[in-house]
Amino acid sequence: MTPITQEENDFNHIFRSSKNGFIQFAYSYLGNMQDAEDVVMESYIQYWENKDKETFKSTNIKGYIFTIIRNRCIDVLEERKNLLQKNDELHRHLIGEIEINISSLKGCDPSELFTSEIEEIVNDTIKTLPNRTREIFYERYLEQKPYKTIAENFGISVKGVEFHISKSLNLLRKNLKDYL
Structure with a gap:
């Protein structure tokens, strides 16, 4: 078994101490606990997978993970907005079709x-x-x-x-x- 590095120790500490706060932050914008938890976990994973890149070496880990979470929340909200816009267009179209059919049937x-x-x-x-x-x-x-x-x-x-x-x-x- 290999010993835990300082980097892993720092990451584990941030994970334990910040996870719930990060989830609450994401939840406050997403309004869905499962989505908030997914965003936070994905953000931790994204950070860990890219931690060895040069841009991460001088970065505040907690701040960087927070930025990833914020950006992922924006992505999720944009996806929801686009879906709602498509659904709204579909509903308007369907209502128009229904009104035409009702009018036709009444006639x-x-x-x-x-x-x-x-x-x-x-x-x-x-x-x-x-x-x-x-x-x-x-x-x-x-x-x-x-x-x-x-x-x-x-x-x-x-x-x-x-x-x-x-x-x-x-x-x-x-x-x-x-x-x-």
Whole structure:
């Protein structure tokens, strides 16, 4: 067993004495304890993996780790912001599509397309779907998007899209069993 170096001893001390404070700092910005803990641990690892580079030799270890944490928090928040912006755009688009479809349905004679009971069952069933399942259902059947495109939009696998579509169709079949 090799003896612990002064560098390792200093790092261990900073890890033990600062970890909780660093986590609280990250949590205060990220609002999620798991994300905060991940950011802090990743920052310690990043420092340790790069400690032998010339720029680290004269650097305050605690200050440098804090800077890594701050930068990683910024990255996480930027990722969240971008995701929310994409979701907001998607929601506005879906609402527009839904409004067009509602308007179209109101403008036609329901007896030619569906009985009022079937339309009510379909609308009520779609309203009961979880948000993500409903959004995937709309992209597939209202926007006619392929499974692969939908999977990319939601950051899930094609199998995940198939699961949500299957879930929607099974519920519609179940609720419309008396009409099919």
